[in-house]
Amino acid sequence: MRSPWRSLVAVSLALLSSAGSLLANYSVHEKRTHIPSGWALNRRHNLTSTIPLRFALKQKNIEDIGNYLYDVSHPKSPNYGKHWTATEIVRTFVPSNETVDIVRSWLIASGIGRERISLGRTKGWIQVNVTVEEAEQLMNTEYNVYTHMSGKEHVACEVYYLPQHVQPHVDFVTPSVHFDAKLTRRSGGGGGGGGSAPPARDIGQPGVGNTPKTTGTVSGIIGELEQCDKYITPICLRTLYDLFYDPVATDKNSYGIVEYTPQAYLDSDLQMFARNYSADLIGKKPYLVSIDGGYAQTIHKNFSHNGESDLDLQYGMSLVTGKQTLTLYQTGDLPEGASFNDFLDAIDGSYCTFEGGDDPTQDGIYPDNLPGGYTGPKACGTVKPASVISTSYGYNEADLSPFYAGRQCAEYAKLGLMGITILYSSGDDGVAGINGSCLNSSHIPSADGHIFNPSFPGTCPYVTSVGATMVKPNATVFDPETACMEVIYSGGGFSNYFAMPEYQKNVVDHYLTNYRPDYPSTIWNSTGTSRAYPDISANGANYVVAVDGEFHLIYGTSCSSPVVGAIFTMINDARLALGKGPIGFINPTIYSPEFACTFNDITEGSNPGCGTAGYNTADGWDPVTGLGTPNFSKLFALWLLLP
Template identity: 50%
Template sequence: MAILTRTTLAVVTLATSCLGSLPFVKHESRLSAPPNWEQSHRAPAETELPLRIGLAQPNIDRIGDLLLDISHPQSKNYGNHWSAAQVSETFRPSVEALDGVRKWLVDEGIAHSRIRLSNSGGWLEASVSVAEAEQLLKTEYYVYNHTLEDVQHVRCALGYHIPEHLAEHIDFITPTIHFNSAASQVRSNLKRRRTAAAMLVRQAGLPRSADVDNIENIASGIEHCDTHITPDCLRALYNFSFAPQATEKNSFGIVEYTPQAYVASDLDMFFDKFSKPQVGERPTFVSIDGGFLQTNMTGEDYNGESALDLQYAMALVGEGQPVTLYQVDDGDQSANGTSFNDFLDALDGTYCAVHRNDSSDNDGHDCGTVTPTWIISTSYYFSEQQLTDAYKTRQCAEYAKLGLMGVTVLYSTGDNGVASGGNMCLFQNGTESSSPEAKRFSPTFPSTCPFITGVGATQIVAGNKVSDPESAIYEGIFTAGGFSNFFAVPDYQKTAVQNFLTNHPPQYSPDIWNSTGHSRAYPDIALNGANYVIAVNGKFDRVFGTSASAPALGAMLYAINDARLAVGKKPIGFINPAIYSPAFQDAFNDITNGTNPGCGTEGFSAVEGWDPVSGVGTPNYPKLLQKWLELP
């Protein structure tokens, strides 16, 4: 399964202090810094950098086919998941790559004692000065300031070079041109979503206090599901009923990034109304890189996401079921580029960092210290455009490795329709902006990675019942969906994409969206994401977002895993090849109403069959359960 088409690297010849005349190539570059980052001044030459060189991994070009072989329901190897050792052995960089890159560093004056191979074997690491990094990479480093937050990065300007003969052995190097945009964008998205929810309540003539006053009636039935979603509403919408049988074998993980944190009293307030036996229950807390439940900053911006994810994940799986909270520290924004890597560090060590660009040498990243749960839901996302090609490729492959081991990885697609976070769209040269002059659709990541399941959002139309067809969400947010500008369409999705483009071709100029029919499309699946009642900071409120849809879907897939595990079968693992297969087509509620506006357009339309608004549709739980139980 193809991931990308590599561009030809321009060769330049640069003089080096120790190697004489050696051909170099520009390995990565970008047109400009991401939005909200401004170049300030040259970085001091003596500043220490945690230089990390990602070594190319053998067999990585086959990873899509290997994953499809154990994930497609018609494959004889369906469900034959790999061990972690098998994954490590298959993709461990070659001795040639390791020796070649190490020799380059040593020849440039970096002593052997300063070079370390990461636990995974995927990275060579060395603490170097800015002056040494500039000499190694033929670039210049600057200090960049974030315009909205008190954050600085030391990054090189626009691009860097490596010896031509090593280009095939190096994926990318950090810190160079990669910026940690995830944390700031997540918080701005969260703030915007909460603001949109508050505006909706006021426009509908329902002040926030009305939610609190009516909570007893809302908690007692499903008559108000068009305006207030509760766990019972979701059960009724998708015919979801769950009686656990294999609790000790099952697992479900929710990922959060500090300073986002849940409040224990809010959990109990929610459970008291919607799942009384769970009062006092807490998720299993796993700290990654020092992640903790901070209490200094409170309010919906800091507690709302965790409240939403955990309250619904835990209530839907029910009393006594293990829900793990992966709490990741988002404080160090200097070394790895984006926080998703910190989480991946802990699962398999591939992105392990040893040297941190701070004074606390021993609080380095957790490396392969956490066993992944069978289901992992993440309600965070960022722009595909903000990451370099090599970076996206490498991180996407890490999700494929999890799929090989039987893990289902869910990501919310985003809340800005065909735009990315902050309503960003693209100019024709690829730069991202919120300006109305930027017209090109901007996909979100990791939703465009073909090895994860992207989850979009639907809602009950105002005045309708839970038994009526849903619409694509149109209140508060618009579900993200569209076509990647980078990743190729995976084999499992080709028929669905071609059917959509043939039968319902969008009437937009091809210069504002990827109309080729050869790119990865998203979302894969959808679930209600509007009017969720949550308890946050001691009161009940309503919230909106694909961030609601992902953990709710995760709970249902957890229940399917339970049923399979109870009869001695394997977890469902990577679900995309199954849900796109003909055998599963009648296991979804087709969404044929609504659009996902953005970038000055109405976006795409929900139509019969798969579409880039609602994916294959919303789950019909009993049918999905039956179909997965019929598989080996």
């Protein structure tokens, strides 16, 4: 389909060039380079059809959000720990009146009646229902209809222009060049660069996203320290990371783990695990917070539906002990499912309509009119976020557009400003994407791809990405661990979307100077200017987990993230007991020279993928295990000294 497409583009650009005076004060705002996989140009769109045109307004001060976050998160800053309120965040980033007035005035001057122009509740976007002909005149473009191999249709343009005085006030327009902004719900085909990727709201479906692996069931586990190279249990983790701490400020503290329906834990499994490995959990349950109809479903019972949640809760709850209530954020109903955005909507009401609101092809949309769907109102700022939040799910970065990923990444920065620690697992396929997928020359996940495929949200510079290690065969918990190289490989590498944050520049420069990978720059982001991940790691192999009435051995960075979350929750407990605040966004602190001694450096192993050996571990930070694994007592001591 490339030749007809190029011909159409040539004709379109020729017509635009002939417009002369019309384009004199216009500039290209966005342009697409290719049609995503699975889609084909069908026809010009009907000029009299109506489309909901949305202008995502430039957020005031958004370009400084990293600096604001750094200011309250760096241990040398005089404002360390002075976290913001939700009101302060809204006031700081809401689009200016000037931005709203300029975009609105341009629309009115272009013939759009005032009564047709709608401003979002948080002033994040302007919407106007227009005909295709009006949209084309507004933005000097042509709208076409594209057909997916599934038969679904999507409206988009190849390029669009905005007046030069309007451009600084608009982030992007939908629908336009993006293929994660389709018009109908459940249209299929994925988003962003990955035409065949499932929608973001399918993150809880079996086989979608980053899910734990198992080598089968085990029996007769004793749980002694001598067996930790074969079977990881809570005592192994406590010994590995020196996590011997009895919480004392549990009424002030909070730890949350996010699950996405239909993934669900079974209480019978939690009690089975408690009887064998965590007696103080017997009879206890997580505090369940239902988001958009989420509940611990029991219709589907198997490893694919229960393994993730059972793992997260059994170890998350064990390591913070039975004294600390763990909050389970169960997100999405059974028919619809949910995405990370749906969870973020629930904990931050300002996010619900931020930059145009959710994408109906990617995110769960509620009320849900499907049979058995949740018919209540969508959760929007109705849930209090915990001080530490761990999520063991993820996407390929390329499966989402840069705009979708960037919009979400900014929200993680806002949560960090409010003092919330956000953890995500880094992925289980080394330098490859989920299920070993790599990118082709168009940066689309493909069976014949050979370009490294980073994960998301781990590549967002405002979250803490957690990789995986393991106890070496025949070694003890007192010996150095290695990068996980059994069943899974620790996800790690360099983002294709996000720039390198200042906090990690020195350690990544050290790695690239002394241990630079010998791969052509065509298969990895070798610029040395992009966000590198993971940040830290924890054990991710041989976990003993009760699933559906049997003990399984489980592997994955899905294991690592809730463990790290428990460690930081216990550090918060100690700080809160002294009248101090939570640690919040931890990356500037853990990358600081003062904290270099608080991690166990991992210097063995690699993370293969995409037909290569991947990256190697090294002295200091590396793109396999990050800074290394945490030593609780050392982190505890230094964090108690901070304001």
